[in-house]
Amino acid sequence: MLGVCYYPEHWPRERWSEDARRMRELGLAYVRVGEFAWALLEPEPGRLDWAWLDEAVAVLAQAGLKVVLGTPTATPPKWLVDRYPEILPVDREGRRRRFGGRRHYCFSSPVYHEETRRIVTLLGERYGKHPAVAGFQTDNEYGCHGTVRCYCERCQDAFRKWLEERYGSIDVLNEAWGTVFWSQRYRTFQEVELPNLTVAEANPSHLLDYYRFASEQVRRYNRLQVEILRAHAPGKFVTHNFMGFFTDLNPFPLGEDLDFASWDSYPLGFTDLMPLPEEEKLRYARTGHPDVAAFHHDLYRAVGRGRFWVMEQQPGPVNWAPHNPNPAPGMVRLWTWEALANGAEVVSYFRWRQVPFAQEQMHAGLHRPDYAPDAAFFEVQRVVEELGALSLPPPGQAPVALVYDPEAPWVYEVQPHGAEWNYLALVFLFYSVARRLGLDVDIVPPGAALQGYRLVLVPSLPIVREKALNAFREADGIVLFGPRSGSKNENFHIPQGLPPGPLQALLPLKVVRVESLPPGLREEVEGPWGRFSSGLWREWVETDLSPLLRFADGLGALFRAGRYLYLAAWPSPELLGALLVGLAQEGGLSPKPLPSGLRLRWRGHLVFAFNYGPEEVVLPVPSGVRFRLGGPRLSPYEVAVWEEG
Amino acid sequence: MLGVCYYPEHWPRERWSEDARRMRELGLAYVRVGEFAWALLEPEPGRLDWAWLDEAVAVLAQAGLKVVLGTPTATPPKWLVDRYPEILPVDREGRRRRFGGRRHYCFSSPVYHEETRRIVTLLGERYGKHPAVAGFQTDNEYGCHGTVRCYCERCQDAFRKWLEERYGSIDVLNEAWGTVFWSQRYRTFQEVELPNLTVAEANPSHLLDYYRFASEQVRRYNRLQVEILRAHAPGKFVTHNFMGFFTDLNPFPLGEDLDFASWDSYPLGFTDLMPLPEEEKLRYARTGHPDVAAFHHDLYRAVGRGRFWVMEQQPGPVNWAPHNPNPAPGMVRLWTWEALANGAEVVSYFRWRQVPFAQEQMHAGLHRPDYAPDAAFFEVQRVVEELGALSLPPPGQAPVALVYDPEAPWVYEVQPHGAEWNYLALVFLFYSVARRLGLDVDIVPPGAALQGYRLVLVPSLPIVREKALNAFREADGIVLFGPRSGSKNENFHIPQGLPPGPLQALLPLKVVRVESLPPGLREEVEGPWGRFSSGLWREWVETDLSPLLRFADGLGALFRAGRYLYLAAWPSPELLGALLVGLAQEGGLSPKPLPSGLRLRWRGHLVFAFNYGPEEVVLPVPSGVRFRLGGPRLSPYEVAVWEEG
Amino acid sequence: MLGVCYYPEHWPRERWSEDARRMRELGLAYVRVGEFAWALLEPEPGRLDWAWLDEAVAVLAQAGLKVVLGTPTATPPKWLVDRYPEILPVDREGRRRRFGGRRHYCFSSPVYHEETRRIVTLLGERYGKHPAVAGFQTDNEYGCHGTVRCYCERCQDAFRKWLEERYGSIDVLNEAWGTVFWSQRYRTFQEVELPNLTVAEANPSHLLDYYRFASEQVRRYNRLQVEILRAHAPGKFVTHNFMGFFTDLNPFPLGEDLDFASWDSYPLGFTDLMPLPEEEKLRYARTGHPDVAAFHHDLYRAVGRGRFWVMEQQPGPVNWAPHNPNPAPGMVRLWTWEALANGAEVVSYFRWRQVPFAQEQMHAGLHRPDYAPDAAFFEVQRVVEELGALSLPPPGQAPVALVYDPEAPWVYEVQPHGAEWNYLALVFLFYSVARRLGLDVDIVPPGAALQGYRLVLVPSLPIVREKALNAFREADGIVLFGPRSGSKNENFHIPQGLPPGPLQALLPLKVVRVESLPPGLREEVEGPWGRFSSGLWREWVETDLSPLLRFADGLGALFRAGRYLYLAAWPSPELLGALLVGLAQEGGLSPKPLPSGLRLRWRGHLVFAFNYGPEEVVLPVPSGVRFRLGGPRLSPYEVAVWEEG
Ligand SMILES: [Zn+2]
Ligand SMILES: [Zn+2]
Ligand SMILES: [Zn+2]
Structure with missing residues (x-):
């Protein structure tokens, strides 16, 4: 189903119906307002004006539309902030931020x-x-503009209480953080x-706990809202719209409090901002990298425990990235189909009309802005x-x-150890290499059940609980662990x-x-599948296992025990590709x-195919397959759907 | 005429005469002190010591020199700042800045x-x-060191009054700024x-109004000085020395309050700081880019309503650019002649003597510093x-x-939309391409009369009043509008x-x-004059006009209606050059x-020729032309003057 | 002799013996604790717990080890900072920094x-x-994390007193600083x-005096400790561990108060952070640039007036550089031998065991961290x-x-004049070029006796006292001065x-x-030894001397009067190499x-050879020489020692 984001308050009332x-x-079926x-x-203060919203909802209802109502807390009014300036957040530099944008709390x-x-x-x-x-x-978009982490007095108070609850006694905290180091007892x-404005780097356990705390404060705040809404709106869903490539906030606990997850899909902006190779950024500037949208569908489907919406779908150029190209013709359709293929229940476009101010x-x-329909x-x-013309079967589990x-x-932000180490980049590499092999991927949090998967990828899991x-x-497939997995305990x-x-x-x-x-500085890695390169990160492993891949100096880069593998390097896409081909085949894929x-x-x-590239491609389908959309030759930016034989 | 900047207070009195x-x-004729x-x-506080300045002026007068007297307000003394710390400005980061440099008010x-x-x-x-x-x-140089925009309490008070005067009622402001967006009412x-220290970006109308206000505060402050001087110094001129490539301040309103404009010409430093292609920066590191000085002469001639001085002319390496090369031999002479060719009434060198502290x-x-004459x-x-040996005819109107x-x-600083969009760079591109075609250019503000011009270039004019x-x-020539012209109204x-x-x-x-x-990411553009490239910016145009240039996808890049043209892209120099050749020829040039x-x-x-390049050039003159300076072969860094046939 | 840094407080007591x-x-002979x-x-506050340290010292003593005891002042406890928040430093941005790292005073x-x-x-x-x-x-490591320079009220008070002592009267300061400029009287x-948070750049004399003051405050603080220790620990040495490539602090005056200097040698991290050509950074990423350790040995030997220790020797990958590679196998041994060759009395490894928190x-x-011995x-x-097997003769004077x-x-930080001008980079270039010629180098402060040196290199000495x-x-060798020597007086x-x-x-x-x-922008330089290039810096010289090297425009780049030479450019390594070959030969080397x-x-x-490169090299030794370590073919990362014939 499709929806749209709409701001009646931006337009003349006579326009609404x-x-x-x-x-x-x-x-369209849904309208968010x-x-x-x-x-x-x-x-x-205290004077409520419901008339306009009542009317807007009524007008939409009359047209047969369903309304998704947003709570307005991302933008406290000026009078509220003036009355209680303590609402305003304090940034890492110790500066109290001001009213005038949004998320100023x-x-x-x-x-x-x-x-x-x-x-x-x-x-x-x-x-x-x-x-x-x-x-x-x-x-709306908790954490946007760096607002998960605040450094005000209230946060300090709350953090102290949080620590007291977590550790019970200060001795336990001292032990957990290792405050014997540098006299930090x-x-x-x-x-x-x-842990801001310290002279040298702060204690990593201190930082990690603060990041955990800050993320939990968001969950606590969200739960406050959810509980009120559940009390007053029985039977109605509650969701939240999460963001792309955003890591300050752990979305999984929030997801547990929601009926389903939503996310805001802006493939072009995310591609411009993500640390990808320059040539990929240019190649996909007008389509988004082919794995960006799908990655988040797969992520937020997990956050929503199987259910998710795209609450905001990019419909054209956006305003906030360093560069804001026009999507290639057809991309809005392609992104919509891809969301649906990945299990989105609703795709809702942001926004009904470009606002001219x-x-x-x-x-x-x-x-x-002149009311005419735009390309999307x-x-x-x-x-x-x-x-x-197409009824969608329920989505299943990926292999x-x-x-x-x-x-x-958070762990790697606190101690990256190498300037280019970036968790999202590593995860995206694993995801993208698998997808390039035509493999569907479910994204799951640590601890999720892994039965039924032929292959489990763990790009890096520093803390293994x-x-x-x-x-x-209990996994029944092959499990590949990437570098730095198990490298820290709960206390860092x-x-x-x-x-x-x-x-x-x-x-x-x-x-x-x-x-x-x-x-x-690249390292060669060699094994039965050929000669590859790695870089950025290498590990030395002591084991009786005999390595499947070796570095140039003969030491092992990849180890295996039963169905578990450990990769002791940051792989090149070629190396990882060759490895995944082998493991997937072994898993029967x-x-x-x-x-x-x-x-x-x-x-x-149903099998969906999406062509993000500027060249026509011939689909890898057996002849005689039944196409429900498109056909075996896929033009640029086109979609095809066929029934699996 | 020539002049010099002199600081008698830096030198022993016995040296003055x-x-x-x-x-x-x-x-020299003029001395600024x-x-x-x-x-x-x-x-x-309150104890005035005029003796030394009286004597200095007397000594200069005795030698037959005219004095230009600077008001000393760019450097309030320490005792004044200590008595009234509120004088000190507050920067965008909210930090009260301190005494110890200059412009600390x-x-x-x-x-x-x-x-x-x-x-x-x-x-x-x-x-x-x-x-x-x-x-x-x-x-001196209003706004240098980022001082146009202050974020102190006094500025907040003044800004509120300014807004009240501008909008009359808060409802009008709310409407003008669109504060219905993000609950900013x-x-x-x-x-x-x-509009500083906001959590997300501030409202663009808010920012633009603040930039307008800040610029007007400078004009108001300057007018305070002008009025006092006019009252006490009847018949004497009042001017101000503006800067190069500086946009925080609108110089035109100030120009209306002055007898003429002045500007401070440092071609090498400006070339080092301006976003030009790397190879041009290197090629012109010791001469300045050939259009940098002329651009500002043409600009400030307009600010001074036809009259301008170069108040400070670079005489050698300066101290403030990232790199400070030695000007190529002859450049001080060339810059002087170019200023005069462009209509400067006085060229005044900065400074008489290098100060050793x-x-x-x-x-x-x-x-x-050792009193010996330097190269300049x-x-x-x-x-x-x-x-x-040469009498200069009055300057005329350019074609x-x-x-x-x-x-x-300001508009593009608030919403560049593309990271590389830079108004000055676009303007300089148009100016430079025209100058490379041997065309003289008058720079005029929006609204200036355009009669008599064969060709009018409008690189970009976002707000068209x-x-x-x-x-x-009412223009009688061809008018070429660049991208984003007319893209905003007065309220952003x-x-x-x-x-x-x-x-x-x-x-x-x-x-x-x-x-x-x-x-x-480059876009091809094709038309009757050939195939070119554009980049950084593209627009989609709906019109019945048939395009003169087309993008690779067939859509129009250049449109024409009568004598008006609209360019829907950021052009390459080659594209713009080919276009201007055609339009200039059509205009009879x-x-x-x-x-x-x-x-x-x-x-x-008189025709002046300036060779900024390191190679000798042969001038494009008919044989038999009468040279008043130099001849038809122009060595590097040389000047020639001839009479037009 | 060898030692190690040990933190008994990080480990279980039962582990100590x-x-x-x-x-x-x-x-090992020494243990720092x-x-x-x-x-x-x-x-x-006030409750001392000596028991654990008493025991730790006793345990070490019992094993026959000598203890170096560090004063714990780099890490004041939280209770102390809470009691006296004024202890916390204020940074250049005016922000009071917080507890949570180290050096927070x-x-x-x-x-x-x-x-x-x-x-x-x-x-x-x-x-x-x-x-x-x-x-x-x-x-520990005075000044680390940018802590030499504090901008708090106490520092302001102390700076005023320091100025009063230095100048006696404010008129003398005004004269010395040239406050007549910009009304700064x-x-x-x-x-x-x-001099922080000024609107325009601060007065350079003001800045330089502040940098002098800040460095002297560290010496004063250190002397406070030294005097107490000398009073209570007669006959025991007092030292301090200085850092690499660190210039905020003048180490020589501190050296005078110590028995010997120590320094902390981390060749890989220093190589990553130093502005070296990219290809050298990669080539030596796992060894350190071959001159980095030696440079500091030679520097701190001078600071210690002939005596120095390496207090912390890198034993493997570190944690604090942008990249932290594993040292090539053999490098810890090579670094140790090189320290000893350069006169280190003790090389002490940092640390006995990697701490896991x-x-x-x-x-x-x-x-x-699992108690097993690591590679080092x-x-x-x-x-x-x-x-x-080898007794080391006393080190002698280098040629x-x-x-x-x-x-x-400090002078060049205040006024670099060119963005790339970096004093350390120039010094390191001179040092490295000499070392590449097989020449041993003593590093000495200005004013040190120069007798006995065949060649004296002065890369740049702005203030010549x-x-x-x-x-x-009184030097009896050839003295080569580099650019900007003698360019400033004591007052800047x-x-x-x-x-x-x-x-x-x-x-x-x-x-x-x-x-x-x-x-x-490169400049060609030509002379009897060939044609070279220079860049970044050039000077124009007036003299009757006839130049030994000329720029492309014929003006002089190198001048000589008797045994003194002046180089008027920033040389390329090739130019400097050719020049030093000639001068060294003339000096009998x-x-x-x-x-x-x-x-x-x-x-x-004894002659020591160190191979930092990844290729085997053949040593330039006469046949029949007696090797005490290794032989004439030196594998990568290997050391050889032979007796000079
Ligand atoms: Zn807070
Ligand atoms: Zn202000
Ligand atoms: Zn201080």
Whole structure:
């Protein structure tokens, strides 16, 4: 199903019913409204103005549309901030930030919790049982603009309490953090400060705990909203729209409090910002890298425990990336189909119409600011038609699982050890290499059950907890661990028996030394599948296992014990590709290297193909296959769907 | 005429008369003094010491020199700052800056206005009617070191008043800024803050208004000085020395308050700092890019309504650029002649003698710190001789006008949309391509009369006001508009009928979409003159006009309606060159591509040629032409002057 | 002799005697302990806990080891900082920094002086006469993390007093700083502030004086500790461990207060951070640039007036550089031998065992965190064996002296004039070119006696004081001065008679102009030895001397008067190499270009060879020479020693 984000407050009231009519006519089902409207709903402290929103919802309902109502807490009004300046967050540099953008609040602020409770309760009371309201979105893009981590006094207070709950006694904290080092011993929890503005680097356990705390504060804040909404809106869903390539926040715990996850899909901007090779950035500047959208579909499907929406789908050039190209013709349709192929329940375009004023005036919509339909409008029309002719079977489990650890980026941010080490880049490399082989991938958090997967990829899992270890044990496929897996314990110590720590139960080896390398220094790696290169990271392994791959000096780069493998380097895409081909075949899969811009995706018996590249490709299908969309020759930016024989 | 900047306070008194004698002997007419001397004129609060300045002026007068007296307000003394710390500016990061450099004051500070009134009045009373004082310079290089924009409490107060005057009611402001977006609605002007330290980007209308306000505060401050000086110094001129490639300040309104504009010409430093291609930076490291000085002469001639001085002319290596090369031999003479060819009334060298201490000790002068004449001295001698043999006709109107919009850099600073979009770079590209074709260019502000110009270049004019539109209507030459022209209204909204907004009255087309591109992504553009490339920026145009140039996908890149053209891309120099050749020929001009380092300039019947390149060039002159300086073969760094046949 | 850094407080007590036994067994003589242990020694204000340290020292003593005791002042405990927040330093941006790293104190804080006095006295009283304590290390790595320069109120007070002592009257300061420039005149010392957060650049004399002051505050602070230790620990040495490529602190005055200097040798990290050509960084990523360790040995031998230790020797990958490669096999042994060849009395490895928690957990040691010996352990074993078979003659004077001026980096930091001008880079170029010719180099401060040196290199000495001038006069070898020598006087003025100022007594020439160039702009230089290039910097010289080298425009680049030479450019390595070959030969030396990775070093009659390169080299030795270690073919990362014939 399709939807759209709509801001009635930006447009003349006389326009609303016409807009609603055309939404319905286009075939949209859902309309998200209200998520930045606090100052309009409460123009003066305590004076609520519901009239306009009542009317907007009524107009949409009348046209047969369902409403998704956003809570307006991402934008506290000026009067509120002036009354309680403590709401404003303090940044890492110790500067109190100001009103004038959005997300100008601290997640730990008691008074903001109070105000949130007040406005969300009012909203829930008024719309919780409204028949046209399908559900709620809490706030908007938690953490955007670097707001997960605040360094104010309230956060310091809350952090101290959090530590006290976690550790019970200060001696336990001192032990856990290793404060014997550099005389950092604390006598009371009151002595602990936030880890910013230190003269030398702060204690890594201190930093990691603070990142955990900050992420949990967001969950706590979100839960406050969810509980109110559940109380007032029985039977309605509650979701939140997460972001792309964003790691300050662990989305999985929030996902547990939601009915399903949503995410905001901007493939071009994400491609411009992600650390990819320059030539890929240029090649995919107008399409997005072919794995960017799918990666997040797979991630947020897991966050939503199988259910997710694309709450905001890029419909044209956006306004916020360093470069904002026009999507290649057909891409909005392609992105929509790909979301559906990956299991999205709804794809909702951001936004109905480009707004001609304020911060986002250069962000395209389905319509231009002059009310005429924009290019994406016609692509959506086509999707609606095509959707009508095709019924989508329920999505199944993929053959490959990739373990994504939301804590890992924090660990590596605290101690990257090498300037180019980037967790997301490594994960994306594993994901992308698998997808280039035509393999569907489920992304799962550490500890998730792994039964049924032929192949499990663990690009890097620094902290291996009992639950994750058990899941690996009980996995019935091959499990490949990447570098630095098991390299830290819960407290950010090197494990007593050395890395990979608890994984030694599966892999009898010890990582006795690691190194990070400048990008220009490559290491050759050789094995039965050929000669490859690695770089950026290498490990020295002590083991009785005999290596499957060796570095130029003869030492091992890849080890195997039963169905578990350990890769002691940051691989090149070629090396990883050759390795995954072998493992997938062994797992009974049929990996086939695809043309660089082509991607496939199974949903039940339907196979979807997406051509992100500028060249026509011939699809790897047996003759006589039944096409439901397109055919065996796929033009650039085109989609095909066929039934698996 | 020639002049020099002189700091008698830096040198022993016994040296003054010898210096004055040698100035006169060299042929200088004007001497600028006093512009940083507050602490010497008022060593203690209220205790004035005029003796030394009286004597200095007397010594210069005795030698037959005219004095330009600077007001000393760029450097308030320490005691003043200690007494009123609120004078000190606050930067974008919210940090109160300190005494110890210069320009350490806020333009909005009421107490600094008071102190300025006091010291300028005293100066006006004492020297306003002095026969040797030709005129005054207010302050020095307003805005240098990023000081146009201050973020202090006083500025916040003043900004609120400014907004109240501009908008009358807060509802009008809310409408103008589109504060319905992101709940930014204000209830009173007192609620509006300065747009720094916001969590997400500030509202663009808010930012633009603040940039306008900040620039106007400078004008207001300058007018305070001008009015006092006019009152006490009837018949004397008042000027100010503006800077190069500096856009925080709109110089045109200030120009209206002055008798003429002045500017400080440092071609080498500007070339090092300007975003030019690396190879041009190296090629012209010792000469300055051949269009840098001329561009500013043409700009400030407009600011001074036809009259300008070069108040500070680079005489050797300077101290402030990332690299400070020695000018190629002859360049000081060349720069002087070029300033005169462009209409400068006076070229004044900075400085008489290199000072061996403090911040500028590495800045060359006409003399070395050991009193010996430096290289530039001899070049000035030569200019004086040559000037004696040549009488300069009054400068006339150029055949080409370039519309330079001081507000445009603010608009694009607020929303560049593409990381490399830079208004100055685009303007300089248009200017330079025209100059490479041997065309003289007048720079004019939007709204200036355009009659008599064969060709009008508008590299980009985002906000097109009524007056500017009328000027385009009444222009009698061809008018070429560049990308993003008419893309915003006065309030920083996209115009209702889409860009180019009011220009649609001249060009029946709509820009329905734009994109910014990374530098590596080039677009081909083809038309009757050949095949070229564009990049960084592209627009999609809806129109019945048939395009003169097309992108590779067949869509139009250049449109024409009558004598108006619209270019929907950031052109390569080659593309723009081919286009300007065609348009200039159509306008009855004879554009001729010049060797890369050669530039020509007409002043009345005299033609000046300047060779910025390291190779000899043969001038494009008919045989038998009468040379007044040099001849038809022009050595590197040489000047020639001939009479037009 | 060899030693090790050990933190008994990080390990279980039951481990201590085993550790001590194995240290002794390995052949170590010294163990440094205690330098970050304040919070353990004084867990509550005034409650001292000596028991653990008493025991640790006893255990080490029992094993026959000598203890070096560090004062714990680099890490004041949290309770101390909470009691006196004024101890915390303020950075250049005006931000009070926080507890949580190390070195979180201001060198000017009176209360921290008091607390230092208290804890050091207690330490001295307890261990000053302990038979196993060989000596003391004061604090740890003064200035690390940018802590030499603090911008707090206490520093401002102290700076004002320092200025008053230096100048006596404010008029003298005004004259010395040239505050007549930009109205910076001060009326009292109380008016002078610290030179941060100024709007334009601060006065250079002000900055230089502040950098001098800040460095002297460290010396004063160190002397406070030294005096207490000398009083309580008669006959014990006192040293401090300095850092590599660190210029905020002048180490020579501190050296005068110490018995000998120590330094912390991390060749890989220093190579990664130093501005070297990219290809050299990659070539030597796993060995360190071949001149990095030697340069510091030679420097700190001078600081220690002939005596130095390597207090911390890198034993494997470190944790703090942008990239942290594994040292090539053999490098720990090579570095140790090279330190000894250069005169180190003790080489002490950092650390006995890698600690598995806190900030430095990724820093290798002689043992892994799991107690097993790490790679370096075995290299140290080999050194111990080899050392037993070789008695080292006392080190002698090198044939070449290089004058290293600790004030020069401050001068050039204040006014680099060219973006790439870097004093350390120029010094290292001179050093490295000499070493590549097989020449041993003594590094000496300006003013040191120069008798006995065949060649004296002065890469750049901006301020030439009487004592330095006399040393040059009395030198009996050839003296080569590099660019900008003599370019400033004591007060940061250009000398009255122009540069090279006082050096004009030796070299009758005047530098009348200088320029800095972008890296892409090269100048050719030609002379009897061929044609070379220079860049970044060029000077114009007025003199009757006829140049030995000329720039392409015919002007002189190298001048000579008797045994003094002046080089008026930043030379390429090739140019400098050719020049040094000629001068060394003239001085009776036999310079021979070595393979790029090979270095030689004489100690008495023993010649040491070190192969930093990845290729085997054949040593330039006469046949029949007697090898004491290795032989004439030197494998990569190998060491050879032979007796000079
Ligand atoms: Zn907070
Ligand atoms: Zn201000
Ligand atoms: Zn301080």
